[in-house]
Amino acid sequence: GAVVSQHPSWVICKSGTSVKIECRSLDFQATTMFWYRQFPKQSLMLMATSNEGSKATYEQGVEKDKFLINHASLTLSTLTVTSAHPEDSSFYICSAREVLGDATNEKLFFGSGTQLSVL
């Protein structure tokens, strides 16, 4: 299957600093990428939909000024957690949508996740 690379795999930062997480589709172009948050032993919570060349669409309850998303190219989306606090500590996962032909033939490929710990 297609490969999605997510970096860093883990990051520890001090409270108040900003952290950038990158999500790259390595062998396909992705006009749409998704960012999720996952708490221990829970399912994925969709945070936002990242659209290449336009503003991200945020889910209800997700602060867009807190979680900045940039999707400047067809292979890269970034999530920046601004002024991080301990409650932002979580596992963040990205996914990229691969569409072959029309939308009936599409798959979602995931990055390996980023464990963020804010001290």
Place this chain on the structure above:
Amino acid sequence: GEDVEQSLFLSVREGDSSVINCTYTDSSSTYLYWYKQEPGAGLQLLTYIFSNMDMKQDQRLTVLLNKKDKHLSLRIADTQTGDSAIYFCAERGSGTYKYIFGTGTRLKVLA
């Protein structure tokens, strides 16, 4: 809204078959997926099925879809210790790129 439910845990012995179940509420679900997540990792697409299919087999994996009951299952034949992971089902409706994920089933394979 749409909802996707799974049982939380399943424990099987190595060599036995595992059956992971999923129910969904959105009758317009067109595409249904199974993903595997190992500890500290992202999700790996295992297989998928279109709503106009009843069954799909891929090596050790068999997906059964009962559209009337909105029930999806994943059967893993000859389960191995390496199959221990969390399994998520997901559904997507026609005309949307939003995926709705289930709660995940933690499969533990006993040697």
